[in-house]
């Protein structure tokens with residue numbers, strides 16, 4: 340008789356007990372059933388197919404889109420004495436043949452394979468000749484056309500179910516808002532499969548969102564209690580990655596850049612340092628991180644707004660996989676929103692996709708401006724209710740105050756209207772605060788009735804007003820021109836004084852307010 344799952348877990352993997360739903364999933368799949376596994380990053384998905392692979396006869400076929408991840412997993416498994424291998428484009432022909440021979444002679448417990456490889460006639464006919472323990476489809480959200488990691492080959496994985504209906508199949512993912520979950524089930528013919536949905540809450544992560552003032556100094560201040568910790572700093576552009584990494588190095592922080600524009604060898608070396616050494620900070624574009632399994636990442640910082648809540652959650656999910664306290668920190672400004680909206684509209688995507696991306700960005704901006712517990716807002720996005728406030732996000736620790744901003748919002752909207760609905764927030768704030776700068780005079784904006792009507796509020800408060808007013812939809816970003824602001828459809832009642840607006844107060848500041856004109 341074979342060993343029990345618990346005994347195998349201890350003997351092979353050295354873990355004392357199963358976590359969360361692992362035991363139920365392993366039992367379900369090991370006894371020949373299909374499963375859809377939704378678990379946050381770090382939740383322990385790999386064991387859910389690795390253990391059934393050992394419990395069942397034959398070879399488990401693991402479909403994975405990520406070469407680096409396959410290599411890591413196979414190496415780790417081999418060190419545990421498990422017979423594992425991978426087949427992907429990184430192998431030379433001779434090595435690939437060795438792997439195939441091992442597999443065909445029944446000497447592999449797990450075989451990781453890239454989807455495009457799996458779909459070849461050669462691979463499919465070898466599958467015919469082998470004994471298959473199960474199929475595991477990792478990163479299953481890649482099947483979703485609307486996700487950020489869409490892989491067309493994933494759509495064709497239904498061949499597995501059609502040709503081997505008796506072999507248990509499981510799909511696993513960490514990125515799953517409810518529509519994506521449905522799409523995975525439908526596209527991969529897993530509607531009948533049992534779903535195992537773990538909570539996506541990451542209780543050890545503390546979420547903080549702050550508004551951009553002097554982003555680099557703010558980053559330094561955030562990093563101070565993290566001296567000597569490993570972490571990731573995300574930036575939107577490659578140039579900003581390089582600049583930010585250099586800035587941090589200049590302040591004595593062991594930071595390295597990582598982006599797709601770097602030479603491959605330098606990039607790999609930086610990734611290796613991050614993984615193997617202590618306390619290295621990677622400054623990266625979102626190209627970095629998928630498949631990175633480093634348990635002691637103590638913080639993830641976003642210097643720019645991510646594209647969606649799902650993306651944000653996946654990126655921040657790389658912090659604190661070991662269960663120890665970790666920080667997710669983000670610094671955002673209206674400029675980010677304008678830039679991202681322009682990027683969406685200027686992309687090659689179709690209209691439907693653009694609408695969806697705007698919608699996702701709206702949800703993220705809503706998260707940033709929300710006065711509710713961050714965790715509640717994040718989890719609600721994944722269709723999960725979080726009953727109480729978490730007590731340790733920024734909004735819980737320092738509940739934001741609101742103020743009656745009706746008058747200020749009216750002035751802001753009116754200023755947009757009077758200047759022709761084509762200027763950005765910085766210029767509008769100059770007008771409101773009564774600047775007599777050259778650009779103001781050039782456009783004759785010093786002659787307008789709105790010129791100077793907002794001198795009672797400082798530029799920082801105005802920026803916060805504009806950000807929130809855009810988040811609320813009273814103003815829209817014009818993405819065809821230069822990203823100016825124009826009135827949104829819902830702005831009329833506010834302009835006409837029929838609707839009151841309460842906004843979040845900008846958090847207390849350390850330096851004294853600047854007075855005078857300009858921003």
Ligand code: ADP
Pocket residue numbers: 354355356357358361378379380381382383384385386513632634660
């Ligand atoms: P995911 O793929 O869901 O992001 P992993 O499978 O990589 O997560 O697991 C995350 C970490 O948790 C790994 O370091 C793994 O060894 C560890 N782990 C998984 N299951 C257990 C368990 N039952 N007990 C202890 N550690 C576990």
Ligand code: ZN
Pocket residue numbers: 711712713714715728729730731732733734735
């Ligand atoms: Zn909270």
